[in-house]
Amino acid sequence: MHYTLHLTNDCNMCCKYCYVNGENICTMSIDTAKKVVDIAAESKKSSVGIIFFGGEPLLNKNLIYETVEYCKWKEKSCSTMFHYKITTNGLLLDDDFMDFSTKVNLFIAMSHDGIKEAHDKNRIDKNGEGTYSRLSEKIDLLLSKRSYAPVMMVVNHDTVQYYAESVKYLYNRGFKYLICSLNYAGNWTESSIKVLEQQYKDLAEFYYERTLAEDKFYLSPFEVKISSHINKDTYCHERCELGKKQISVGPDGLLYPCVQFVGDKQYSIGDVNTGIDENKRLELYNINEQEKESCLQCAIRERCNHYCGCLNKQTTGRIDRVSPVLCAHERTLMPIADKLANKLFKKRSGMFIQKHYNDMFPLISLVEDSTKPRHK
Amino acid sequence: MELKPVKNYKVPKYPDKKIILSNPDMLKLTPKRWTKNINTQIAFSSLLIMMLTACGPKYDNSNEVNIVGSDPTSEPGNTTVYVAPIFEYGDGRGSFGCVSVAPPAFLSEEEAYQVICDEAKKRGINFEKSNEVLKDIQIPVTYTFIEYKPNPDNPDEYIPVYPSKTKENGNLELDGYDESKKIAFEFVSVDDYRGWQGKSGIMSSVESYHVLDAAKTLREGIAEKENGKYIGVFYDPIASVDFTQSKASEKRKEASKELLRQQVADFIEWLKAMNVI
Numbered sequence: 213m214h215y216t217l218h219l220t221n222d223c224n225m226c227c228k229y230c231y232v233n234g235e236n237i238c239t240m241s242i243d244t245a246k247k248v249v250d251i252a253a254e255s256k257k258s259s260v261g262i263i264f265f266g267g268e269p270l271l272n273k274n275l276i277y278e279t280v281e282y283c284k285w286k287e288k289s290c291s292t293m294f295h296y297k298i299t300t301n302g303l304l305l306d307d308d309f310m311d312f313s314t315k316v317n318l319f320i321a322m323s324h325d326g327i328k329e330a331h332d333k334n335r336i337d338k339n340g341e342g343t344y345s346r347l348s349e350k351i352d353l354l355l356s357k358r359s360y361a362p363v364m365m366v367v368n369h370d371t372v373q374y375y376a377e378s379v380k381y382l383y384n385r386g387f388k389y390l391i392c393s394l395n396y397a398g399n400w401t402e403s404s405i406k407v408l409e410q411q412y413k414d415l416a417e418f419y420y421e422r423t424l425a426e427d428k429f430y431l432s433p434f435e436v437k438i439s440s441h442i443n444k445d446t447y448c449h450e451r452c453e454l455g456k457k458q459i460s461v462g463p464d465g466l467l468y469p470c471v472q473f474v475g476d477k478q479y480s481i482g483d484v485n486t487g488i489d490e491n492k493r494l495e496l497y498n499i500n501e502q503e504k505e506s507c508l509q510c511a512i513r514e515r516c517n518h519y520c521g522c523l524n525k526q527t528t529g530r531i532d533r534v535s536p537v538l539c540a541h542e543r544t545l546m547p548i549a550d551k552l553a554n555k556l557f558k559k560r561s562g563m564f565i566q567k568h569y570n571d572m573f574p575l576i577s578l579v580e581d582s583t584k585p586r587h588k
Numbered sequence: 589m590e591l592k593p594v595k596n597y598k599v600p601k602y603p604d605k606k607i608i609l610s611n612p613d614m615l616k617l618t619p620k621r622w623t624k625n626i627n628t629q630i631a632f633s634s635l636l637i638m639m640l641t642a643c644g645p646k647y648d649n650s651n652e653v654n655i656v657g658s659d660p661t662s663e664p665g666n667t668t669v670y671v672a673p674i675f676e677y678g679d680g681r682g683s684f685g686c687v688s689v690a691p692p693a694f695l696s697e698e699e700a701y702q703v704i705c706d707e708a709k710k711r712g713i714n715f716e717k718s719n720e721v722l723k724d725i726q727i728p729v730t731y732t733f734i735e736y737k738p739n740p741d742n743p744d745e746y747i748p749v750y751p752s753k754t755k756e757n758g759n760l761e762l763d764g765y766d767e768s769k770k771i772a773f774e775f776v777s778v779d780d781y782r783g784w785q786g787k788s789g790i791m792s793s794v795e796s797y798h799v800l801d802a803a804k805t806l807r808e809g810i811a812e813k814e815n816g817k818y819i820g821v822f823y824d825p826i827a828s829v830d831f832t833q834s835k836a837s838e839k840r841k842e843a844s845k846e847l848l849r850q851q852v853a854d855f856i857e858w859l860k861a862m863n864v865i
Contacts, residue, residue, distance in 0.1 A: 510594050511597040539591045560617055561617075566618055
């Protein structure tokens with residue numbers, strides 16, 4: 213279970229595809245943050261994730277420090293253990309925050325769209341300037357202290373032609389966990405989907421070569437699609453269960469079933485003072501769980517991401533209406549991912565087999581990294 | 589842009605986790621560099637044992653009608669069932685009758701047997717005709733007519749209503765068997781389809797055959813019974829070719845044979861994934 217704290221809707225950047233409404237700036241108070249921690253502790257789950265989000269959460273570093281401190285105190289009197297994550301644009305990362313993150317094991321994910329042409333197209337500051345060059349040293353800082361930090365990359369209709377090159381760039385910079393998502397609300401056309409297809413084919417070649425070279429990495433589009441076949445019985449439980457696995461908390465303390473609903477009060481499922489409105493949560497969950505009429509006859513629906521209420525709402529305005537862009541993406545990606553996996557399996561790649569079929573792979577990988585010989 | 593549901597999607601050739609866990613030898617394939625790190629080797633061996641025995645995750649396959657692996661808690665001597673997925677090459681649908689403008693070309697049992705045996709022989713599998721019978725399994729009940737009813741959303745349009753699938757108990761004599769490897773196959777032909785017809789009061793001058801659907805139903809029936817063999821279920825692809833071409837009928841048959849070869853090729857890949865060959 214995770215609680216995503218939207219510390220603020222303010223940001224030091226002005227990304228063109230951002231869905232956060234920054235008109236009336238609102239920042240979470242420490243009282244609100246503590247109440248979220250209290251709600252999380254009352255759930256009596258053994259492990260709860262606290263995710264710092266925004267806007268840009270690093271605009272409120274003190275709030276992060278205080279919240280983590282409160283969590284540590286709370287752990288002494290309850291059975292819940294907290295773990296921490298943050299998604300940041302990276303501009304405000306510094307040595308102090310990195311040291312803090314190491315001390316409390318705060319997982320940092322940095323948003324970055326890849327090569328300069330792709331990144332600076334949409335990830336601009338409030339003056340309209342690109343931020344690529346300023347982030348270069350931040351990447352080095354992050355990876356020097358947190359070598360497993362993931363990078364969150366957005367692919368837009370006007371940067372799709374740089375997709376493969378951007379992934380390779382970020383990989384060569386040192387990121388081994390690459391989480392790539394489309395901006396489904398972008399102005400996608402059949403033509404840009406065709407470009408996307410070619411980019412995925414290019415990426416499949418890259419994935420194939422790196423896997424045979426026994427590199428350890430995670431490239432989300434392929435990992436998720438391959439897993440949807442390999443783990444088909446349990447895959448349905450890993451997908452979106454709206455409001456059940458994750459609760460978003462707005463800066464004003466209102467609770468929402470996921471990040472893209474924050475600010476849209478009709479989707480609020482409670483607040484930090486009165487707690488979660490279980491009836492409303494269940495109502496939204498049930499709407500989301502129902503198979504969409506449009507997808508009933510689809511042969512790949514069990515493996516498709518059309519269950520994501522967040523994405524559906526962002527693109528169509530309704531959680532029960534699937535985005536045609538998402539549909540096109542899934543239809544494009546799935547055969548490419550399956551062809552890739554077929555090739556790797558046929559090759560009997562040890563890395564592929566362990567990564568995808570051995571549930572203990574993460575643990576073994578950890579042992580390997582902890583014990584590998586250090587070169588003098 | 590519009591939503592476009594996918595009508596058909598071939599089952600990927602790489603196996604799902606249940607198949608691998610029922611053949612754990614595959615999990616011994618590791619990255620080469622693990623062999624150079626003693627700590628990784630120890631971690632790998634210990635955790636693998638944990639995963640595959642009582643301490644690890646259990647996989648309940650009691651309701652599985654696809655691949656059913658061996659139950660480690662079962663009595664010794666219990667046999668296992670391994671039935672490959674249907675590898676879809678060809679629609680497996682055709683009609684015949686009335687004014688035959690473009691009659692389909694069906695593969696006979698003998699023609700299909702030859703194609704399958706030739707393809708399998710390349711990989712060292714020697715099928716022979718045998719008297720191997722699977723007793724008391726659920727056989728599909730088929731129908732050769734299609735009923736049409738008005739579309740509720742558009743009364744000027746008629747939409748097909750396919751008969752509900754039913755099954756009934758029966759015996760199935762397998763079409764080919766390699767006894768040394770315990771590999772067998774059944775080819776669902778149009779003749780089989782006719783032979784499994786259910787009773788109906790409808791007469792029609794046109795007959796329709798949905799051999800792919802019948803093959804899928806048959807596969808479910810076979811998978812429910814223990815028989816100790818690795819079985820592939822193939823079907824007549826009933827390929828279509830532009831009937832205005834010269835020698836269209838011969839070309840249809842050749843096209844069907846090629847699609848059948850692809851079904852067999854995938855079956856062989858599946859056998860390799862299962863470490864049978």
